[in-house]
Every structure is written in structure tokens, then in C-alpha cells.
Amino acid sequence: MKQYKIGLVGIGAVGTEIIKILRQRKFTASEIRVLATCERDEEIAGETFHVQGISPEAFDGLDIVLFAGTEGSKGASVQYGWEAVKRGCVVVDNGDDFRMDERVPLVIPEINGDALENHQGFIANPNCSTIITLMGIAPLHKAVPIRHMTAVTFQSVSGSGRGAINELEQQVRDYAAGKELQAKVYPYPIAFNVLPQIGGPKPEMPGFTSEEAKMTFESRKILDTPELKVACTCVRVPVFYAHSVAVHASFEEPLSPERARAILDAADGVKVVDDLASAQYPMPLFTEGKDDVEVGRIRIDPSIENGLALWCCGDNIRKGAAQNAVQIAEELIKRELV
């Protein structure tokens, strides 16, 4: 089996998870070259890597480069992404800078792996909450086209990086010690609170945040439904890992909960956890660290025509970011597109 030379740019929460996942999935890499701002030796996920300083030449010889850009700020892919393509790499970018670029396929392998065909060397990894929502919605949409969805998210702090994880941890310790809560990463304490803002205002969608706009625009691109009607409210909650999403959707035809469960049961990467009478439903505390997106609370939404409500929960650092990026790399190899 051919061995690939893999590059990784960035070793924050997502970059570290990419290393873990490459090892867990026994990815056939002959080299993992880690690039960051400055050269150093660093332990990542239990292995010592010689981190190289990033430069155009640093990409030479790599087959696939995973950019683990932080959400919200400009990723390294803005400066180096197309440069890496020029040097013969296929780029998989976790950042949000190129997701809506027409040259760039935006891919969740279980849903639209076909979009990788005829790629131009640059593939984008969708936003975490979009991935987790669509893992529940796309299999249903393939059976009965979706018309509309309202998605309200419950997003964990790990989506804001390690600083936010530490901040929630510190606030909880300070609370237990009777001290006042300090906020730095977020404008307000996140412990014992919820923040109805993720990202800044998005001028293209007045009143919405950038995170909420992603759900609309990325869903349309991934499902190839340019007219899809989507409304979203994105909320940060005091949870460390895994995002949850309450989805109320309507479809072209009625879709019974039984049929929806059967469709989702058969879908790759989805696990149905759905028995309200026995208190069985997805929860972030138990979805953390898992590969599958879990879906439950599946019920007719009687308030809209052909309505269905569901609750999706997935690890935002894994399926919502690192795992999906590695799956894109695997899919590129499987389809012989590298």
C-alpha cells in the first residue's frame, strides 16, 4: 500500500487531535511533518515531533497537508494554502477562509464525498456545528428532500480552543474556592452561564453572527441545495467537549420518526440513541471522544408541514474538525485523487 507524506499546520486543540486520529485510524503515512510558527521539539499526543518553522519550501514533497486553523481568526491557509497547492500538495483546510470559495469543495465524506472529484488541490473542512447538524439531516434529505430547518446550537468551549477550555476550568475552580469568576477568552463568564453569540456580526445576514451564517451557507453548499431555507441561533454553553443541536426541519413529504430512525441507523457515521421513556438520548458528556454523531429525540414536529424534530450531538474537535479532515484525506486516497 502506498505510504503518503502528510503535513500538519498548527498544533492547537484540533492539530493535536489530528495526530491522535491519524494514529488511531492507522493512517498509512510515511511521514508526518508538523509545521508551526517556529522550529522546536514538541510532544504531541504522546509522541515527540520535530516541529518545523512554516515557509513555502516546508511544503515541498508533501502529498496532503492538513491546515488546523483556529476558527474565527484567519488561518495559516490564507498565507500558505495555495502556495502548498502550487508545490504539489492537496490541502485540507479546517479554517473558514475558503469554505465558500467556488474553487474549493466543502466536504463531509459520508455526505458529499463526490464533491472531491475534480478538486483543484484545495478542500475545505466545514464548520463544526454544520457538520454535526448535517450528519443527522443529510441522510434524511437523501430520502426526502429537505425544505427548511431551524437549528439552535449548544456549543462547547473547546470550539474556542485551549484557552477557553482552561477558562471554564479555572472559573469552576474559582467558584468552588469562593472566588470571583474572571473572563478573558469570552466577554463574560461561561461557567453557570450561556452566551448567545459565537463569532462576530455578519453583515450579509443582518443581526446574525458569523457562526449562524455558516450554518446557512455551508449547509446549502454541502447538500447542494442553494435555495435551502435555514435559520440558526448559536449559543455557547458551559460544556467542555461536544456540540449539541436542536433541529426542527420540514421536508417535501412526510417522514415518520420510525422511517427517520431506520434511515439514520443505516447511515455511516451516525448512531441513533432515542428512547425518551428510558431517558436515552444523545448528550455531550457521553458523545465526547466518539467518532459517530449521535441523533435522538426524533419526533414529528406537528407545527409545520412534514415536520420532524431531532437532537444531534457530536464531538466538535473530532467529527466536527480533526476526524472529518482526516476522513477527507482518506477519501482522497481511496478515490485516487492525490
Added chain:
Amino acid sequence: MKQYKIGLVGIGAVGTEIIKILRQRKFTASEIRVLATCERDEEIAGETFHVQGISPEAFDGLDIVLFAGTEGSKGASVQYGWEAVKRGCVVVDNGDDFRMDERVPLVIPEINGDALENHQGFIANPNCSTIITLMGIAPLHKAVPIRHMTAVTFQSVSGSGRGAINELEQQVRDYAAGKELQAKVYPYPIAFNVLPQIGGPKPEMPGFTSEEAKMTFESRKILDTPELKVACTCVRVPVFYAHSVAVHASFEEPLSPERARAILDAADGVKVVDDLASAQYPMPLFTEGKDDVEVGRIRIDPSIENGLALWCCGDNIRKGAAQNAVQIAEELIKRELV
């Protein structure tokens, strides 16, 4: 000014808050008679009360009796409510046993105080998340009739009583001490988690919980819109006090965010907190202890006809329960209905 003899049944989280609010609002009571399962002296909100054992005769001579029943289990009003009415009291019941009873007005004074006229001695206080949602929606509905709403709630643990407050507190202390989290009140840990179930399955609305059904049925009764289409997902979050609700609604005619803000600014009991660019929006940590329901994130919902999205936040123990009950008592007096 006439002084009223007030009875209070139950001294849990809501009962205690009722005492506080009666004092804060300088309620004109010549007597506050506290009734509970057994007779004893007890300090409530800084005052010592001689708690009387509950019995039919214990209601004699009272003008208004506030039943502070716990949500979820049958309230004392089931056994004693109509008995108190028979003995000449007007009952205001915080429990959920009689809310949908045709003899019983279900009242939020700022919204449907008129429903108190011709009461039959028994008035119900609506569910906390319904009150908080409708405080934001009803003023808009008076201007432009509402057609449909999707409400997704972020509910604090105080809605489950003192045991749940202690449980979150203990889980956070155990986390800080490196111990495993123990769950008793809820089936799973609530710290660092969210639970997509509040109440048990509701057979009348397959797949929905009792809490979600309340939002539908109580909203229709309070707004006097028997056909109103409502969908709801109710979720418990690790917050001590105050519920938040993401609402996506559609109206008979377009309603601009500017007009909605002006309407809500002028509405009693509502405070608009809405400037996304300056990170101004309602949050439970800052709504706790306040009388007003705060509304923000007001924006066109472009996914539905005449759509508007908003975010409501209110103290579930105060406006969501105790304060609304006291306001009903005040309204009864103002309208000379006692």
C-alpha cells in the same frame, strides 16, 4: 388601604422567593400564613414564621392563597386547592395540575390580566419557560398576530428545586477536587453537560416531553390563539438561575427588528438588551434576580415568511414562578376581584 390575609402553601425554592417578593413589593398583607406538611417554626428569607400544618380549616379566613407546588409532582393544590376556594379564598396555583382546566384562568398579568375577570376562585400560574417566552412574544403578537413559533429552551437547574441546585454545586466541587460526578436528581450529571429532557414523555404529543407540551398548550390558552402552531425542544443546562429561550417566530405581516424593539421597549416587564456589535444581549448569569424578562438578538428570520428571531431570558424562580404569582395577587386586588 385594605390589608389582605395571604396564605402560602409550600416553602421550597418558589415559596421562599414568594416571601421575599411580597416583602420587596411591600404587599399590603395583614397576615402571611405559611402552611406546610407539619407545624414548626422556620426561618424563611430572614424572617421567622410559625409554619402551620396544612388542613382544610387552616385556610379559613384567608383572602388569597398562593400554592407554591413543585413542578412535575402533584402539587398540594390537588388536595387542598378547591377546598380553599370553598372556604372563601382565591387560589393562585404555581403547580401544573389545573393550568389547562377550563374553569381556571392561566395568567401572566402583563399579557392577559383580563382573564382574571369572572374567575371562579382558582387561578393558575403558567410554566416558567412559557412565561419567559411569552413575555417576549405577546407584545409583538398584540401588534401583529403570531402564526408559528419554534422555541428551544436553555433551562436552569433551579427549575428542578433546591436538590438540583445542590447537585450542580456538588458536581462542580467534586470536579474541582478531581472526584467522579454523582447524579441523583437528574439521571446523568448536569455539570459540563446538557440534558435534552425536561419532564416525562407526554402521550398527547408523541415524542415530546411534558415541559415541551406545556409551551404549546399554555401559549395557546394565554394568547387566546387555539390554533397557534408551536414546536419546542426543552433542554436543561448547567446554569443555577434564569432560563433562556431561542425563539424563531413568524407573524401575519412583516415585523421589522426596529419596530419589534420599540414595541418591546414599551412593554411592561420587558427590557430590551440588544446590541450584538457591543456584545449586549440577555444572559442568565445577569438576568438572575431581576424582575424584567430581557429580550435581545432581535433579527429578521429570513428562512420563513414574516419571520423574526429573538432570545429571551428571565429569572425562572422570580418572573417564571414566584413573582408572577404575586403579580396575579396584586392584579386581583387592583381589579377588586378578591
